[in-house]
Amino acid sequence: MLSHIVGIVSGGASGLGAATAASLLKHGGKVVVADLPSQRAAFEQLAASVAGSSSALSFAEADVTNPDQIARALDMAEEQFGAPVNAAINCAGIGLARKIVSVKRGTDEVKVHPLEEFSKIMRVNVDGTFNVARLAAERMIKRENGSDGIKGCIINTASIAAYDGQIGQCAYGASKGAIASLTLPMARDLSSQGIRVMTIAPGLFQTPLLDGLPDAVKAELGATVPLPSRLGDPAEFGQLVVSILTNPMLNGEVIRLDGAIRMPPK
DSSP, X not given: OOTTOXXXXXXXXXXXXXXXXXXXXXXXXXXXXXXXXXXXHHHHXXXXXXXXXXXXXXXXXXXXXXXXXXXXXXXHHHHHHSSOOSEEEEXXXXXXXXXXXXXXXXXXXXXEOOHHHHHHHHIIIIIHHHHHHHHHHHHHTTSOOOGGGOOEEEEEEOOTHHHHOOTXXXXXXXXXXXXXXXXXXXXXXXXXXXXXXXXXXXXXXOSHHHHTSOHHHHHHHHHTSSSSOSOBOHHHHHHHHHHHHHOTTOOSEEEEESTTOOOOOO
């Protein structure tokens, strides 16, 4: 189904990114995972889990905010798989829980949200997403037009925090809101070049972010999802990525993948 796909998945060594890479490989795609050097062991676990697809999977050490490193990852994809990328899936991102101001109970001590923490979240999540997208688009336009004049597709990852940001999520919610808002103008901007742009806004998923929580807490979180009443399986995120890549009419939209949950303030 996706034998024509040469993809790059940022943050693809674990979590939603790893599930995306596995899904692309399962359907015949070829993938370069771009992730931090510290994630190489996680990548090796991914590679072992998709035995038989090793020739279609590579790892590029890359920080999404570093243009040179992302360019090298894109070069790797073209050199190893014989064509420029035609799919770029942005899954790299970081989170933070911090109130704008907080007062230590029983004291007058006030702590203010450090500006550098806010800037770091925006840098990685927004700048990093845009960096991968712009450099991937540069490669995609070199490809020949496919059906409907389409050369490639960029899929970014937002979050339901873009809409239902909770207490302590000012930085994270703002970064994911920016990615959601980026979707339509980016799709319009790249339409003349034959490139589609979509965004997925996942809800509560079973990812490394939640792995440290007790099972009872994870079950409680899953029960807050209307239907199905559980945490999302990363494979379901990967399944949606495949659906987007195979449906050319999907363009310029943000899809909530959340079981109809609407997050409370806290």
